[in-house]
Amino acid sequence: MSDTSACPTPPIGRSLWQDARIRLLRNRAAVASLIVLVLMTLACLIGPLLTGHPYDRVYQDYVRVPASLSSYPKAEALPAAVQRIAARVRATPSEIVAQGDRIRLVLTAPRPIDQRLLVYFDRSDQFGTPVITANEQEGRRLSLEVPIKRQYFLFGTDSNGRDLLTRTLIAGRVSLAIGLLATGVALVIGVAYGATAGYLGGRIDMVMMRIVDVLYSLPFIFFVILLVVFFGRNFILMFLAVGAIEWLDMARIVRGQALSIRRQDYVLAAEALGVSTGGILRRHVIPNTLGPVVVYVTLLVPKVILLESFLSFLGLGVQEPMTSWGVLISDGAHAIQATPWMLIFPAAFLVTTLFSLNFLGDGLRDALDPRDR
Amino acid sequence: MLTYILRRLTAAIPTLFVIVTISFFLMRVAPGGPFDLEQPLEAKVMENLRRIYKLDQPLFQQYLTYLAALLRGDFGPSFYFRDFSIGELFAQGLPVSMRLGASALLLALAIGGPLGALAAFRQNGTADHAVIGFATAGITIPNFVVAPVLQIVFGLTLAWLPVGGWNGGAFRNSVLPIVTLALPQIAVIARMTRAAMIETLRANHIRTLRAQGLSTTTIALHAARGAALPVVSYLGPAAASLLTGSVVVETIFGIPGIGRYFVEGALNRDYTLVMGTVVVVAIFVLLFNLLVDVLYALLDPRVRLE
Numbered sequence: 001m002s003d004t005s006a007c008p009t010p011p012i013g014r015s016l017w018q019d020a021r022i023r024l025l026r027n028r029a030a031v032a033s034l035i036v037l038v039l040m041t042l043a044c045l046i047g048p049l050l051t052g053h054p055y056d057r058v059y060q061d062y063v064r065v066p067a068s069l070s071s072y073p074k075a076e077a078l079p080a081a082v083q084r085i086a087a088r089v090r091a092t093p094s095e096i097v098a099q100g101d102r103i104r105l106v107l108t109a110p111r112p113i114d115q116r117l118l119v120y121f122d123r124s125d126q127f128g129t130p131v132i133t134a135n136e137q138e139g140r141r142l143s144l145e146v147p148i149k150r151q152y153f154l155f156g157t158d159s160n161g162r163d164l165l166t167r168t169l170i171a172g173r174v175s176l177a178i179g180l181l182a183t184g185v186a187l188v189i190g191v192a193y194g195a196t197a198g199y200l201g202g203r204i205d206m207v208m209m210r211i212v213d214v215l216y217s218l219p220f221i222f223f224v225i226l227l228v229v230f231f232g233r234n235f236i237l238m239f240l241a242v243g244a245i246e247w248l249d250m251a252r253i254v255r256g257q258a259l260s261i262r263r264q265d266y267v268l269a270a271e272a273l274g275v276s277t278g279g280i281l282r283r284h285v286i287p288n289t290l291g292p293v294v295v296y297v298t299l300l301v302p303k304v305i306l307l308e309s310f311l312s313f314l315g316l317g318v319q320e321p322m323t324s325w326g327v328l329i330s331d332g333a334h335a336i337q338a339t340p341w342m343l344i345f346p347a348a349f350l351v352t353t354l355f356s357l358n359f360l361g362d363g364l365r366d367a368l369d370p371r372d373r
Numbered sequence: 374m375l376t377y378i379l380r381r382l383t384a385a386i387p388t389l390f391v392i393v394t395i396s397f398f399l400m401r402v403a404p405g406g407p408f409d410l411e412q413p414l415e416a417k418v419m420e421n422l423r424r425i426y427k428l429d430q431p432l433f434q435q436y437l438t439y440l441a442a443l444l445r446g447d448f449g450p451s452f453y454f455r456d457f458s459i460g461e462l463f464a465q466g467l468p469v470s471m472r473l474g475a476s477a478l479l480l481a482l483a484i485g486g487p488l489g490a491l492a493a494f495r496q497n498g499t500a501d502h503a504v505i506g507f508a509t510a511g512i513t514i515p516n517f518v519v520a521p522v523l524q525i526v527f528g529l530t531l532a533w534l535p536v537g538g539w540n541g542g543a544f545r546n547s548v549l550p551i552v553t554l555a556l557p558q559i560a561v562i563a564r565m566t567r568a569a570m571i572e573t574l575r576a577n578h579i580r581t582l583r584a585q586g587l588s589t590t591t592i593a594l595h596a597a598r599g600a601a602l603p604v605v606s607y608l609g610p611a612a613a614s615l616l617t618g619s620v621v622v623e624t625i626f627g628i629p630g631i632g633r634y635f636v637e638g639a640l641n642r643d644y645t646l647v648m649g650t651v652v653v654v655a656i657f658v659l660l661f662n663l664l665v666d667v668l669y670a671l672l673d674p675r676v677r678l679e
Binding site: 214225226302306309310313314316326329330333336337343347350351354355358359362 | 388391396399400403505509510512513514515517518520521522524525529620621625635636639647
């Protein structure tokens with residue numbers, strides 16, 4: 001894209017790209033989408049560091065807790081939690097009083113309490129190391145002060161007790177990375193192939209496009225599944241493969257553009273000056289096909305993300321403990337009745353991203369369409 | 374026209390041949406075999422099984438055997454569904470998938486077309502924005518989210534419709550799957566109709582109609598013919614994939630169609646099942662592409678079939 005800020009006075013003529021940018025910025029839906037996408041990317045990149053939970057940390061005491069803005073453990077759940085731990089210490093709790101960050105209680109038992117067992121408080125996700133404030137009746141009656149570990153699960157936890165917010169953001173990283181990776185592969189192959197076919201023309205073009213036609217009539221989703229089976233769940237290889245299949249549309253679009261570009265005067269001039277074929281392709285043909293390519297890329301990314309979630313839904317996608325939006329949605333869809341938040345949050349993230357990408361793509365198409373000027 | 378169709382059908386045979394060849398060898402290169410269980414079978418049993426299914430022959434020999442059988446219309450026995458041949462599986466499943474797919478396609482056309490036309494006539498109005506918003510939602514919300522939500526709302530909360538099952542094709546059972554299948558198609562068709570309609574409404578012949586003071590309905594009907602072209606070319610591949618069943622919808626609603634077969638077959642290395650599905654889908658794709666081209670020529674007199 002050209003650099004306009006370098007010009008102190010605005011030139012009278014505007015390039016296609018300047019024009020497109022002005023028109024894109026006027027499109028409110030596209031600008032909003034762009035902002036949402038930037039925020040989403042930042043959240044997925046930085047967010048997992050800020051949530052305070054590793055994405056694969058299992059909290060055994062917080063399995064399938066609902067989304068909540070207040071901290072866990074909930075006050076009403078404390079007595080039951082204390083009861084459970086006391087039972088493991090083989091003692092009976094009484095006088096349970098919660099005071100802010102600590103809880104006071106008295107443990108009584110018919111025999112002296114083995115103080116090593118108090119480590120069960122430590123091991124639980126709800127409490128810290130207990131402090132013995134009083135030791136009566138030769139260790140049969142212990143007064144304890146136990147700090148409460150406050151945890152926030154803004155999106156709740158999944159069926160293994162992992163923080164859903166962190167997992168959703170990590171999943172976003174994976175889904176976005178997959179979308180970009182596969183689109184990048186499709187972009188490189190499609191543009192190179194299409195530009196070559198369109199620029200060279202004639203018999204070479206015919207043969208090259210005939211190959212595309214044959215590949216086109218292959219049942220494509222089946223080949224993706226075969227590739228998954230073949231590459232054995234390695235998701236980077238898998239999406240290189242997806243990209244290697246998705247380039248067909250790109251090649252057609254670029255070829256169409258290249259066919260008209262090769263008759264332009266500047267290409268003829270370059271030919272007359274003796275520029276090599278590769279040079280013309282790189283310097284003249286490919287840069288001028290970029291308009292429709294950019295539009296197609298913004299529409300291909302959501303397509304690939306959806307494809308990934310489809311594969312994950314079938315259990316062929318990213319494997320545990322790594323996750324992607326498709327995996328989370330698939331888990332959530334299986335447990336929708338008992339734990340709706342497991343579907344709602346990842347689905348909302350996925351749909352927001354896809355919505356933004358689609359609106360951005362539409363906006364770009366309108367902005368780059370020379371007929372609408 | 375007839376010679377054109379015949380020539381296209383003949384040209385489809387080499388394409389089909391290429392598809393069969395690629396999938397056959399791709400499938401065989403993948404590690405694992407149809408009889409690899411968690412507890413390995415005894416060597417003798419394995420040997421016998423492999424001999425019965427002719428897996429002990431050289432790969433190229435197997436390929437020739439398969440091609441010969443395919444030419445006779447024989448898809449072979451299933452490796453995974455032991456008591457069925459692939460032909461029997463398709464005879465049971467294909468009508469189910471086709472019925473669902475065809476209903477979804479008709480529903481999508483009946484709703485998506487008018488919605489798109491409405492949006493085009495009210496370009497940049499509220500109705501237009503509403504249709505675009507709905508269409509984008511339909512494209513972006515995956516059907517494996519839509520399906521469970523529909524099940525919860527209509528199946529459990531309101532209890533109007535059964536949550537799943539096929540029940541011999543009862544109407545009540547097919548409503549939710551059809552709606553799930555149709556929603557994304559409605560969205561795409563509405564979008565495409567809108568874009569094509571906007572283009573057509575700027576054309577000279579429509580301006581003439583407007584100048585003559587004809588009613589909006591008449592104008593819409595005339596514009597529909599021109600606007601149908603891109604939609605028709607989208608519908609070809611879409612119809613092929615709808616009629617051959619959807620893995621997601623058939624799994625979630627428990628429908629005995631053929632959509633599930635490919636994934637099951639690929640995971641269980643059921644070679645014949647995978648090959649059969651590939652062949653059936655490829656035939657559908659080729660047929661519908663031909664149908665699209667013929668329809669194109671009927672709709673647009675400028676297109677000549679050569």
